[in-house]
Amino acid sequence: MTDSYLNFANSPVGGKLADVLGLPKPMVLERYKAGQPVIKGSVLLGGGTNAPLLETLAGIFKRIGAQTVAHAQLPQWTPIANQAGLMSGRWGVDGQPGEKVKALVFDATGLVDSSESEALYQFFHDAARSVLPCGRVVILGRPPELCRTPRQATIQRALEGLSRSLAKELKKAIAVQLVYVAEGAEGQLESTLRFLLSPRSAYVSAQVVRVGAPVGEGAAPADWSKPLAGKKVLVTGASRGIGASIAEVMAQEGATVICLDIPQAQASLDEVAAKIGGSTIALDIGAADAPQLLVDAAKADGGWDVVVHNAGITRDKTIANMKEHFWQMVVNVNLSTQERINDALVESGALKAGGRIVCVSSISGIAGNLGQTNYALSKAGVVGMVQSTAPIFAKKGITINAVAPGFIETQMTAAVPFAIREAGRRMNSMSQGGLPQDVAQAIAWFASPASNGLTGNVVRVCGQSLIGA
Numbered sequence: 156m157t158d159s160y161l162n163f164a165n166s167p168v169g170g171k172l173a174d175v176l177g178l179p180k181p182m183v184l185e186r187y188k189a190g191q192p193v194i195k196g197s198v199l200l201g202g203g204t205n206a207p208l209l210e211t212l213a214g215i216f217k218r219i220g221a222q223t224v225a226h227a228q229l230p231q232w233t234p235i236a237n238q239a240g241l242m243s244g245r246w247g248v249d250g251q252p253g254e255k256v257k258a259l260v261f262d263a264t265g266l267v268d269s270s271e272s273e274a275l276y277q278f279f280h281d282a283a284r285s286v287l288p289c290g291r292v293v294i295l296g297r298p299p300e301l302c303r304t305p306r307q308a309t310i311q312r313a314l315e316g317l318s319r320s321l322a323k324e325l326k327k328a329i330a331v332q333l334v335y336v337a338e339g340a341e342g343q344l345e346s347t348l349r350f351l352l353s354p355r356s357a358y359v360s361a362q363v364v365r366v367g368a369p370v371g372e373g374a375a376p377a378d379w380s381k382p383l384a385g386k387k388v389l390v391t392g393a394s395r396g397i398g399a400s401i402a403e404v405m406a407q408e409g410a411t412v413i414c415l416d417i418p419q420a421q422a423s424l425d426e427v428a429a430k431i432g433g434s435t436i437a438l439d440i441g442a443a444d445a446p447q448l449l450v451d452a453a454k455a456d457g458g459w460d461v462v463v464h465n466a467g468i469t470r471d472k473t474i475a476n477m478k479e480h481f482w483q484m485v486v487n488v489n490l491s492t493q494e495r496i497n498d499a500l501v502e503s504g505a506l507k508a509g510g511r512i513v514c515v516s517s518i519s520g521i522a523g524n525l526g527q528t529n530y531a532l533s534k535a536g537v538v539g540m541v542q543s544t545a546p547i548f549a550k551k552g553i554t555i556n557a558v559a560p561g562f563i564e565t566q567m568t569a570a571v572p573f574a575i576r577e578a579g580r581r582m583n584s585m586s587q588g589g590l591p592q593d594v595a596q597a598i599a600w601f602a603s604p605a606s607n608g609l610t611g612n613v614v615r616v617c618g619q620s621l622i623g624a
């Protein structure tokens with residue numbers, strides 16, 4: 156489904172008309188193309204007086220080949236950067252802003268009291284107008300629940316309000332995220348920073364990500380452009396829409412993909428699999444014997460590394476009008492069967508140690524939606540499943556995370572009535588719907604072997620939708 160208004164607002168005449176009428180002017184988002192660098196343009200660094208992550212950051216920026224400059228508040232950056240072999244200079248002189256930059260990264264992990272928030276003001280006040288379109292902002296903090304004192308937990312929690320407000324203020328399709336890095340988990344930060352600084356995260360904004368202690372071994376991939384090389388990935392609901400895009404992105408990342416969908420979708424499933432050199436399984440995952448059939452298939456295949464639970468259905472009606480079988484069908488396909496499949500794959504070892512489970516929730520499950528009691532229950536349940544099983548699966552070296560898409564342009568949303576569809580598209584900080592590949596890229600980030608510091612996370616891919624914010 157194409158968004159004709161997006162094209163119109165980006166034409167010379169349409170752009171002027173949108174200005175005159177005060178209509179939203181969505182930008183065409185920069186999206187990742189194979190082989191491009193993580194970031195094109197420099198990164199401006201800021202931080203509190205105590206900024207404990209600078210050495211970690213210097214190492215990461217060196218590996219991704221990023222140019223950096225430092226705000227005057229961070230004189231310690233230059234020697235640290237030089238030590239890591241990075242060229243770096245000071246940004247701005249005599250209180251005047253410096254060059255335009257592609258990203259801002261602020262190390263707030265050293266803040267222990269709200270009276271230190273001034274450093275945040277200085278940095279973002281000075282730099283707010285200097286971020287290029289489709290730029291990135293990442294604030295690094297410590298998880299409030301792990302802080303040593305109430306004062307420290309308070310200022311760290313406060314960062315959420317700052318990051319979500321910046322995401323609304325900066326406009327120009329600039330995405331802003333808060334990453335809470337647990338003490339000792341600095342070595343797990345790289346895959347997250349690579350994702351959040353790159354065009355892979357085009358439609359992810361105002362999110363809070365928690366990077367924690369490593370689950371299992373994990374490893375930096377030999378080739379960051381093919382992090383899933385040698386991995387076997389099951390994608391459910393792969394015959395169309397978001398699932399087909401996930402299968403494609405997984406293959407681009409180097410994986411061998413097992414594409415699953417219902418038997419009625421066999422023809423399009425075959426097409427998707429043929430395009431990416433994958434295999435197919437035609438199966439209704441709602442069937443009682445699906446978990447065992449998948450265990451058998453995985454074992455026959457030498458075990459799987461990643462499972463992506465993308466298959467999902469809607470049967471919308473207000474609860475008063477809803478038939479019981481519609482309730483049961485949605486809860487079974489979207490939630491209960493996924494719980495059973497996870498348990499069976501993990502307990503049997505068919506999902507290997509170091510494995511990744513990535514689920515697809517929805518902002519309906521976060522905000523609730525009229526006519527979607529069954530769907531919202533199932534998608535909120537996915538969040539519950541992720542959070543409750545993360546510590547259990549971690550004991551086997553397996554992570555589980557979820558993405559929660561907002562309005563994504565697919566056949567599912569094309570079926571939504573026009574007025575509701577337009578509202579869904581525009582009511583977010585990017586003033587447009589996301590594309591299936593935006594969801595797929597977020598899933599690929601969770602699926603990476605280097606993402607073993609990520610478990611129990613739920614990240615929205617919604618352009619900072621106002622719904623459920």
Ligand SMILES: NC(=O)c1ccc[n+]([C@@H]2O[C@H](COP(=O)([O-])OP(=O)(O)OC[C@H]3O[C@@H](n4cnc5c(N)ncnc54)[C@H](O)[C@@H]3O)[C@@H](O)[C@H]2O)c1
Nearest residue numbers: 392396397416417439440441465466467517560563565567
């Ligand atoms: N499109 C959006 O805006 C949006 C927003 C939030 C969440 N989501 C979620 O993203 C996922 C994909 O959505 P989509 O828009 O691509 O939907 P879609 O309807 O286009 O695709 C879903 C796929 O799942 C398959 N499927 C359904 N039931 C199945 C079963 N029992 N066994 C095997 N396969 C089954 C379908 O055949 C279909 O190919 C779903 O979980 C959906 O709830 C979508």
